[in-house]
Amino acid sequence: MTFPERAIGIKVSEAGWLSTFQDLGRENSEFMGVPCGGAADQHSAAAANILVGNSRKATCLEIMGGRFAFTATHDVMCAVTGVPAEVTVNGDPVAMWEPLCIPAGARVVIAKASGGMRNYLAFSGELETARFMGSAAPESRMGFPQQLAPGQILTLHSRYRGFTHPFLTQPLFQLPVPVPDFSPDVWTIDVVEGPETDRTPGIRKLLSSSNYTVGAKSNHVGLRLDGPVVHPEGLGEIVSHGVPIGAFEIPHGDELIILGRSRTLTAGYPIVAVAAKASLSMLGQASPGRKMTFRWISNVQAVEQYREQQRLLAHLEGRVHALFAAVGLPVSTSSAAAPSQSPAAA
Amino acid sequence: MTTHTAPAERLRHPPELEAEPFGDSALMLRVKNDDADFRRAAGSRLRDVLLEVRPYGVLDIVAGVESLLVEFDCLAVTHEQLAQTIRLAVAGNALEPGAASASQSLFVIPMVASEEFSPDLPGVAEELGLSPEAVLRKFQSSVLTINLLAAAMAPMMGGVQFPGQVSRCVEPRTNVEPGSVMVAGTNAIIQPFPGPSGWKVIGRTPLTICDIREDPATSYKPGDSVRFEVVPEREWARLEGQFLRASDGGASLSAGASPKAGSEGANSDLP
Incomplete structure (x- = not known):
């Protein structure tokens, strides 16, 4: 059964340390000088939306630290992904990485995140928000912070009308969810060679045999790592050029920087390695104090890893769609991004 | 690691392109030529060709001073496949100087020079062996070309008619006010939003050059032309905060000064 969309109010009573609207980022913006931005942990953000039957690119919420709490004026279906956290509905613990059916007026709390930076909260339907270059993702430098404040009421347009079952109040779905393992004390991040790897003697052994610690000045622009570095030899001045997400830069000091999705797009520092695409979501969760080491892989292996990561998400998406269709839960009909809207609409 | 160039002598002598993997999902393109001006010009035409052709798998492009970083979907194409497609696209769309590119607009941008707004003007004058007034005269008489949009859509422009190169600040500033007009080498840039910069600040425009609303x-877009016009400080209040538009589009000082045809609807190709 399908219902028409209705507007639902979601009152954010506690907004954590920093919570924003978020999505997978801008497309076709970097040639205009605007970094793609978007969820630092793309895997968790995509999975949250998939778990509630949305397009992966739908607007969700990114929650960093502290306590986040909301109540909705009507029944809503949501999912919480990202690093392990305590999620409760009216005080009762519920699972992450699962669709949650929340009754109208119930208080949902997400707190005590551990092992990383970010949680993602997606709702079945479309969250109303301003967009910049087609995306809800923050671009704070250009005056698009997208930050949520305590007391703020969000509007959700949803076709969800509650879930009823003869015996159960929560759907006990068995979904094949690819949950990342955030538990190791030292994360191993896969890297491929960069343009200056061969000009930097010893960097291969150093990166794969040392532990690095994420520094306090890290953010969505880049992770700053403490640990041993070596500088390239015999390089002249590098003319400023575009830099990919995940580039390992060694500036003049003894610091290693891994560029994030909101990086400054051009730089002239040597790039001694580049994180494999399949490892970027893990990097997006690294918080200050996090220890990590690196493993060199080939470009072919890196592509295979990413293909497998995407295959698991597509598999989950297929299962969610089949299941939701069978039990009458709404599924987003388009997998395309929502139409772009001027930020002035906010 | 560099992918090989296909034999292409019969294909209208396209310039040699170096294509280097930058991670599993990006390719760095450089035009091989001894002349830096040629590399820059060919690089900017290469960008136009790629935006026009949109090779399969390409997600986005980042323009550098003399290079292009092409970001692609690694599940759709490999480095080698994409490099080959790009070389074919280049062979079919000559990168020779004077090749057709998108329609261009002219922007005449007012700027105020003052002790407060031009902290580096005396230093730049000394470096170039000119008086501060002569530096501003040279700057105003230059017709600049926007080579690329740098961080936060800052227009990076080439073609300043200085007699020499302007060096960067020894200690970059941690914050430069929006609207600041800055030079380095023979390039100029305008700071659209507050942020750090190591370029020399020689003036400030009262206009808002980038507004996400x-x-x-x-x-403006890459390929457009820019001329600066130094205006008296008393003009500041009248112009402050106005959104910069092409000189045939309204807000700027000398209306209808565009020497280039076809600037009507010049921005329709922007997303």
Whole structure:
């Protein structure tokens, strides 16, 4: 059964340390000088939306630290992904990485995140928000912070009308969810060679045999790592050029920087390695104090890893769609991004 | 690691392109030529060709001073396949100087020079062996070309008619006010939003050059021309905060000064 969309109010009573609207980022913006931005942990953000039957690119919420709490004026279906956290509905613990059916007026709390930076909260339907270059993702430098404040009421347009079952109040779905393992004390991040790897003697052994610690000045622009570095030899001045997400830069000091999705797009520092695409979501969760080491892989292996990561998400998406269709839960009909809207609409 | 160039002598002598993997999902393109001006010009035409052709798998492009970083979907194409497609696209769309590119607009941008707004003007004058007034005269008489949009859509422009190169600040500033007009080498840039910069600040425009409430957020695009016009400080209040538009589009000082045809609807190709 399908219902028409209705507007639902979601009152954010506690907004954590920093919570924003978020999505997978801008497309076709970097040639205009605007970094793609978007969820630092793309895997968790995509999975949250998939778990509630949305397009992966739908607007969700990114929650960093502290306590986040909301109540909705009507029944809503949501999912919480990202690093392990305590999620409760009216005080009762519920699972992450699962669709949650929340009754109208119930208080949902997400707190005590551990092992990383970010949680993602997606709702079945479309969250109303301003967009910049087609995306809800923050671009704070250009005056698009997208930050949520305590007391703020969000509007959700949803076709969800509650879930009823003869015996159960929560759907006990068995979904094949690819949950990342955030538990190791030292994360191993896969890297491929960069343009200056061969000009930097010893960097291969150093990166794969040392532990690095994420520094306090890290953010969505880049992770700053403490640990041993070596500088390239015999390089002249590098003319400023575009830099990919995940580039390992060694500036003049003894610091290693891994560029994030909101990086400054051009730089002239040597790039001694580049994180494999399949490892970027893990990097997006690294918080200050996090220890990590690196493993060199080939470009072919890196592509295979990413293909497998995407295959698991597509598999989950297929299962969610089949299941939701069978039990009458709404599924987003388009997998395309929502139409772009001027930020002035906010 | 560099992928090989296909034999292409019969294909209208396209310039040699170096294509280097930058991670599993990006390819760095450089035009091989001894002349830096040629590399820059060919690089900017290469960008136009790629935006026009949109090779399969390409997600986005980042323009550098003499290079292009092409970001692609690694599940759709490999480095080698994409490099080959790009070389074919280049062979079919000559990168020779004078090749057709998108329609261009002219922007005449007012700027104020003062002790407060031009902290580096005396230093730049000394470095170039000119008086501060002569530096501003040279600057105003230059018709600049926007080579690329740098961080936060900052227009990076080439073609300043200085007699020499301007060096960067020894200690970059941690914050430069929006609207600041800056030079380095023979390039100029305008700071659209507060942020760090190591370029030399020689003036400030009262106009807002980038506003995310506008759609698109800037009126200018790579390939457009820019001329600066130093105006008296008393003009500041009248112009402050106005959104920069092409000189045939309204807000600037000398209306109808565009020497280039076809600037009507010049921005329609922006997303």
